[in-house]
Amino acid sequence: MALFDKFKNIFSRENKSQEDKEIDKQKLDDSLNKTKSNFFDKISKKIAGKSKIDDNDLDDFEEILISSDIGVETTLKIINNLELRVKKNKYINTEDLYSILREEISNLFIQEDLEEFVIPKVNEPYVIMVVGVNGVGKTTTIGKLAYKFKSAGLKVVLGAGDTFRAAAVDQISIWADRVGVEIVKQEMGSDPASVAFDTLQSAKAKNADVVIIDTAGRLHNKINLMNELTKIKNVMHKIIPNAPHDVMLVLDASTGQNAIEQAKQFTAATKVTSLALTKLDGSAKGGVVIGISDQFNIPVRYIGVGEGIDDLQLFNSKEFVNSIFDN
Amino acid sequence: MFDNLSNKLDKAFKILKGQGSISEINVAQTMKEIRKALISADVDFKTAKEFTATVKEKALGQEVLTTLKPGELLTKIMKDELSNLMGSEKSDLDLSSKPTIILVAGLQGSGKTTFCGKLALLLKTKFKKNPLLVACDIYRPAAINQISVLSEEVGVSVYKEEENKNPVEIANNAISFAKQNSKDVVIIDTAGRLAIDEQMMNEIGLIKDNIKPNETLFVVDAMTGQDAVNTAKSFNEKLDFNGVVLTKLDGDTRGGAALTIRSVVDKPIKFIGTSEKMDGLDVFYPDRMAGRILGMGDVISLVERAQQQFNEEDARKIQKKIAKNSFGFDDFLSQIQQVKKMGNIKDLASMIPGVGKSIKDADIDNDSFKGIESIIHSMTPEERSNPIILNGSRKKRIADGSGSNVQEINQLIKQFNQMSKMMKMMQGGGASKMMEMMKGNNMPKF
Ligand SMILES: Nc1nc2c(ncn2[C@@H]2O[C@H](COP(=O)(O)OP(=O)(O)OP(=O)(O)O)[C@@H](O)[C@H]2O)c(=O)[nH]1
Ligand SMILES: Nc1nc2c(ncn2[C@@H]2O[C@H](COP(=O)(O)OP(=O)(O)OP(=O)(O)O)[C@@H](O)[C@H]2O)c(=O)[nH]1
Ligand SMILES: [Mg+2]
Ligand SMILES: [Mg+2]
Numbered sequence: 001m002a003l004f005d006k007f008k009n010i011f012s013r014e015n016k017s018q019e020d021k022e023i024d025k026q027k028l029d030d031s032l033n034k035t036k037s038n039f040f041d042k043i044s045k046k047i048a049g050k051s052k053i054d055d056n057d058l059d060d061f062e063e064i065l066i067s068s069d070i071g072v073e074t075t076l077k078i079i080n081n082l083e084l085r086v087k088k089n090k091y092i093n094t095e096d097l098y099s100i101l102r103e104e105i106s107n108l109f110i111q112e113d114l115e116e117f118v119i120p121k122v123n124e125p126y127v128i129m130v131v132g133v134n135g136v137g138k139t140t141t142i143g144k145l146a147y148k149f150k151s152a153g154l155k156v157v158l159g160a161g162d163t164f165r166a167a168a169v170d171q172i173s174i175w176a177d178r179v180g181v182e183i184v185k186q187e188m189g190s191d192p193a194s195v196a197f198d199t200l201q202s203a204k205a206k207n208a209d210v211v212i213i214d215t216a217g218r219l220h221n222k223i224n225l226m227n228e229l230t231k232i233k234n235v236m237h238k239i240i241p242n243a244p245h246d247v248m249l250v251l252d253a254s255t256g257q258n259a260i261e262q263a264k265q266f267t268a269a270t271k272v273t274s275l276a277l278t279k280l281d282g283s284a285k286g287g288v289v290i291g292i293s294d295q296f297n298i299p300v301r302y303i304g305v306g307e308g309i310d311d312l313q314l315f316n317s318k319e320f321v322n323s324i325f326d327n
Numbered sequence: 328m329f330d331n332l333s334n335k336l337d338k339a340f341k342i343l344k345g346q347g348s349i350s351e352i353n354v355a356q357t358m359k360e361i362r363k364a365l366i367s368a369d370v371d372f373k374t375a376k377e378f379t380a381t382v383k384e385k386a387l388g389q390e391v392l393t394t395l396k397p398g399e400l401l402t403k404i405m406k407d408e409l410s411n412l413m414g415s416e417k418s419d420l421d422l423s424s425k426p427t428i429i430l431v432a433g434l435q436g437s438g439k440t441t442f443c444g445k446l447a448l449l450l451k452t453k454f455k456k457n458p459l460l461v462a463c464d465i466y467r468p469a470a471i472n473q474i475s476v477l478s479e480e481v482g483v484s485v486y487k488e489e490e491n492k493n494p495v496e497i498a499n500n501a502i503s504f505a506k507q508n509s510k511d512v513v514i515i516d517t518a519g520r521l522a523i524d525e526q527m528m529n530e531i532g533l534i535k536d537n538i539k540p541n542e543t544l545f546v547v548d549a550m551t552g553q554d555a556v557n558t559a560k561s562f563n564e565k566l567d568f569n570g571v572v573l574t575k576l577d578g579d580t581r582g583g584a585a586l587t588i589r590s591v592v593d594k595p596i597k598f599i600g601t602s603e604k605m606d607g608l609d610v611f612y613p614d615r616m617a618g619r620i621l622g623m624g625d626v627i628s629l630v631e632r633a634q635q636q637f638n639e640e641d642a643r644k645i646q647k648k649i650a651k652n653s654f655g656f657d658d659f660l661s662q663i664q665q666v667k668k669m670g671n672i673k674d675l676a677s678m679i680p681g682v683g684k685s686i687k688d689a690d691i692d693n694d695s696f697k698g699i700e701s702i703i704h705s706m707t708p709e710e711r712s713n714p715i716i717l718n719g720s721r722k723k724r725i726a727d728g729s730g731s732n733v734q735e736i737n738q739l740i741k742q743f744n745q746m747s748k749m750m751k752m753m754q755g756g757g758a759s760k761m762m763e764m765m766k767g768n769n770m771p772k773f
Binding site: 066166170252255257279282284 | 363366367368369371372434435436437438440444466467468469470472473474475476477480521522523548550551552553554555557558575577578579580581583584603
């Protein structure tokens with residue numbers, strides 16, 4: 001069956017049973033006649049009668065979505081939504097199709113985009129725990145975020161919760177120096193939950209506004225390491241009842257469909273509440289976050305656009321979607 | 328949700344079931360599913376398109392042998408084609424130059440520095456080399472510390488110039504240092520860089536032109552999605568690298584990027600990273616990777632890794648038993664014990680064909696074997712050493728004793744039979760398929 005079978009219904013109002021019969025016949029037609037095989041080929045004929053959209057548009061559309069890492073499942077969902085919209089219109093042209101598409105994709109982001117780097121008002125230090133697989137940019141994002149918060153006049157304390165990776169404590173300490181914020185750390189190899197505990201204690205004593213806890217990168221299929229993360233999280237409320245207020249999962253824009261599994265497993269271990277998407281300054285589009293945001297109901301908050309201290313931006317869903325189509 | 332490729336292929340092949348030969352009609356339907364599945368495994372859009380076109384061409388008109396169903400035949404064609412694309416044999420480093428200079432490059436966070444440490448350890452222990460690590464990442468905070476810590480951990484010296492901001496100079500100086508200090512391999516770690524960052528790409532080009540490395544390795548994260556095609560192309564245009572290092576394969580990614588990279592730059596994958604630890608480096612076996620992308624289970628890896636962990640005596644004993652055809656459930660049990668010792672059960676278990684799917688979402692730890700263990704424990708010694716006698720009433724008794732059911736016991740016996748058959752093929756010799764596969768991938772020389 002065609003990948004985007006659903007699509008064939010978009011411009012068709014035939015009833016189901018007749019449709020079914022047609023599919024079989026069409027299967028034969030398709031496989032015998034089609035030299036070219038795109039996901040949309042079945043619908044192209046039907047579309048031709050109802051709009052000014054041709055095969056090439058659909059080819060392009062397919063390629064754009066797939067090569068942005070949006071993935072098959074989410075693409076199907078987008079098409080579903082598109083279907084509902086297009087049914088109402090009689091004729092659409094290429095331009096319309098694209099603008100409807102953009103809208104439909106934006107709609108999959110659940111959040112209201114933030115306007116500035118702010119944290120909700122709480123009567124205790126606001127604690128952000130940062131998690132993710134290896135090398136995605138957790139520590140760097142923490143450095144940049146600390147800088148944003150500090151620039152906004154907030155008192156920030158960092159916790160060097162990665163005590164495992166070589167020179168991880170050095171790395172975040174350099175960031176703390178660079179930004180000019182406090183950092184709580186222990187020796188390499190010490191218990192990360194204990195580092196988190198110390199950090200919160202110190203932040204509370206000093207009346208800090210924001211605490212950001214780094215954690216070691218870990219692959220989500222490693223059960224022991226995921227359990228460790230749960231433990232780190234659970235120790236926090238002993239000092240600050242509602243901590244962590246935010247568990248931020250950092251995703252690398254160049255990661256493909258595996259990011260979905262990452263989101264699933266990290267959510268299972270720590271109840272992720274926000275996403276940061278890094279390395280968007282590269283050629284990767286990071287489209288996999290669309291499905292993640294939608295499926296797990298997690299807002300995308302920040303994007304990393306470089307390695308410098310100022311290379312963090314608020315996520316803007318509209319701009320993000322545009323960037324998928326711009327090229 | 329996260330359907331793996333073999334799930335999808337199973338679905339795809341349903342369409343082919345009961346057909347005697349592969350025809351245009353049944354292939355066309357299936358190819359779309361396969362393409363979808365490849366894309367979900369992160370194979371690049373165009374690569375997936377080309378791949379299915381090739382498979383289709385090869386499949387058409389093939390007579391389905393009596394022993395193979397069309398779906399199986401197609402799987403075979405696909406796996407062969409995938410292995411083909413991945414490169415038909417593994418390729419080693421050329422260490423003949425004195426010193427051999429190895430330049431390591433790649434995107435940010437892909438695992439370059441970690442790989443440098445791992446490679447140094449491998450060269451030192453298995454190749455009896457005297458390598459030198461070189462810290463040429465002048466950008467990332469604590470990059471020099473990181474490689475220094477790793478160098479200490481693996482017991483290999485590191486060359487660094489904390490104040491020097493010129494990586495070309497550092498690399499050149501390091502090579503002079505290596506020559507003076509009889510280092511025979513120089514491993515140069517560089518900063519992560521984006522393929523579209525012209526300035527940084529020029530920098531790495533300059534490093535390469537100056538030091539003229541014997542090997543340039545491109546390090547890439549196995550979880551990479553569609554962007555693999557862009558980065559691999561750009562790095563290849565700039566560096567014309569000799570080989571690829573695929574990291575973080577201890578995750579559960581299908582690793583379609585491996586296929587993408589092979590097909591767009593046609594360079595061999597020389598190493599894979601399989602843990603954060605310094606011994607987590609392995610050579611690359613194309614057809615295992617093909618199996619992984621297809622989700623067919625990496626039996627050979629499993630067996631080999633198991634064998635590495637066995638002590639010699641155990642291995643000899645088992646080999647004898649297999650030779651004498653007396654491999655029994657006690658041995659199976661002791662194998663489970665061995666597997667448990669190895670840790671990372673989910674990883675290992677998922678390599679067993681058929682198991683992969685069932686444990687996809689389950690939490691796997693040592694308890695996962697409890698069921699199997701209690702079944703075996705409920706068997707009499709005779710039943711364990713001579714499983715053939717397990718008839719219906721014995722199975723019923725065992726089921727009651729172990730709190731399982733006959734179906735589960737049948738399942739276990741089936742697995743057991745597969746395993747002993749496989750082990751027999753691997754060790755017993757003969758012209759079996761398995762042996763051929765093993766020969767194709769001789770154990771690494773190190
Ligand atoms: N170009 C670019 N590079 C980034 C970005 N964010 C992080 N990096 C780089 O990615 C690499 C890894 O970043 P880290 O912050 O160390 O990543 P991590 O997730 O903390 O890594 P582990 O702790 O080892 O798991 C570094 O070289 C960073 O400079 C980004 O938005 N753009
Ligand atoms: N699980 C696992 N983690 C790995 C593997 N290789 C590297 N890592 C981890 O990935 C993260 C990034 O590794 P690095 O070696 O710092 O990556 P890099 O390419 O040098 O990063 P930059 O220098 O910042 O570009 C670290 O947390 C490593 O421990 C691997 O094969 N498996
Ligand atoms: Mg880190
Ligand atoms: Mg590095």
